[in-house]
Amino acid sequence: MQVLNWFFQRKADDVRTKAKDRMRLMLIHDRLELPPDRLASLEEELVAVVCRYFEIDRDAARFDLQQYERRAALIANFPLLRSKT
Amino acid sequence: MSGRVIVVTSGKGGVGKTTATANIAVALASSGSSVAMIDMDIGLRNLDILMGLENRVVYNLVDVVEEKCKIRQALVKDKRHASLCLLPAAQTRDKTAVNADQMKKLCAELKTMFDFVLVDSPAGIESGFQNAIAGAEEAVVICTPEMSAVRDADRVIGLLEARKEEISQYRLIINRIRPAMVKNNDMMSVNDVLEILSCKLLGVVPEDEDVIISTNKGEPLAGTDNARAGQAYRNIARRLKGEEVSFLDLDSLNGNNGSWFARVVKFFNPVRV
Numbered sequence: 001m002q003v004l005n006w007f008f009q010r011k012a013d014d015v016r017t018k019a020k021d022r023m024r025l026m027l028i029h030d031r032l033e034l035p036p037d038r039l040a041s042l043e044e045e046l047v048a049v050v051c052r053y054f055e056i057d058r059d060a061a062r063f064d065l066q067q068y069e070r071r072a073a074l075i076a077n078f079p080l081l082r083s084k085t
Numbered sequence: 086m087s088g089r090v091i092v093v094t095s096g097k098g099g100v101g102k103t104t105a106t107a108n109i110a111v112a113l114a115s116s117g118s119s120v121a122m123i124d125m126d127i128g129l130r131n132l133d134i135l136m137g138l139e140n141r142v143v144y145n146l147v148d149v150v151e152e153k154c155k156i157r158q159a160l161v162k163d164k165r166h167a168s169l170c171l172l173p174a175a176q177t178r179d180k181t182a183v184n185a186d187q188m189k190k191l192c193a194e195l196k197t198m199f200d201f202v203l204v205d206s207p208a209g210i211e212s213g214f215q216n217a218i219a220g221a222e223e224a225v226v227i228c229t230p231e232m233s234a235v236r237d238a239d240r241v242i243g244l245l246e247a248r249k250e251e252i253s254q255y256r257l258i259i260n261r262i263r264p265a266m267v268k269n270n271d272m273m274s275v276n277d278v279l280e281i282l283s284c285k286l287l288g289v290v291p292e293d294e295d296v297i298i299s300t301n302k303g304e305p306l307a308g309t310d311n312a313r314a315g316q317a318y319r320n321i322a323r324r325l326k327g328e329e330v331s332f333l334d335l336d337s338l339n340g341n342n343g344s345w346f347a348r349v350v351k352f353f354n355p356v357r358v
């Protein structure tokens with residue numbers, strides 16, 4: 001088992017992965033000139049709007065920025081439980 | 086003749102712009118091209134030292150711009166390559182001694198005299214950098230696999246993108262990569278940096294002590310020996326000329342490619358260099 005782990009290793013907590021993840025996030029913010037707290041307030045507002053229409057699974061909700069080439073995309077994924085009447 | 090004006094830039098200082106300029110120029114000249122280097126780091130002149138030409142500087146870039154001499158008088162001929170010249174920076178002036186229009190004019194004139202005009206940009210993104218890119222049609226961005234260098238390179242790429250009409254293409258050189266550290270997942274790999282910057286790769290130069298030795302000797306290593314960084318720069322020069330050259334296999338340079346076991350491991354778990 002250890003051998004298998006070794007073959008397929010790509011530890012998420014190694015320095016290289018950490019640097020890459022930090023880098024990616026930093027550059028998305030740099031390129032958009034996005035202040036650090038702005039995304040959190042957008043999420044809050046969006047969730048509030050969606051919640052007017054649906055009950056959502058807050059724990060499974062995903063909300064983040066991803067990089068495509070030199071552009072960023074906002075990925076919001078709110079699993080819906082039921083609609084509100 | 087209409088040569089190509091290529092600016093070598095990075096944003097961050099100390100990542101190897103001047104070393105890259107000197108070595109690419111020597112490699113291009115060795116393969117038969119005529120090359121002019123312009124040191125744009127006015128006030129902090131260094132390219133003359135790397136070329137071993139510090140004792141031959143008479144006039145400089147600012148003298149040319151201020152029409153105190155002709156371009157030909159200011160160009161310093163390389164010791165080894167007759168087709169290679171340096172236009173040195175002024176050491177006692179500052180970045181404001183030249184402006185963008187003057188640079189455009191200067192590059193346009195040098196273009197008629199040489200196959201390649203390499204502009205060594207100063208660090209930063211202020212006026213010195215703006216002047217350096219003013220006359221350029223292509224850019225080479227130098228970056229090391231460190232977070233601060235990658236961030237600064239990204240900023241520079243953003244500025245180059247904004248000038249797409251003048252600067253038709255930019256490509257990245259990843260400098261001072263340390264294969265052993267990448268292997269241990271302690272350093273970002275070539276692919277990591279490319280993925281983050283979304284940029285075309287021009288070359289990969291491994292960390293090499295010989296670079297320091299060659300600077301001390303005033304002989305860029307692309308011209309003299311078999312150092313692996315020298316090979317990397319010769320490959321870069323060939324790619325600039327449009328040749329397809331495969332990238333240095335840093336894994337084998339690291340001496341870990343030989344056994345069947347290493348190959349099996351590599352198959353399952355490719356080290357991304």
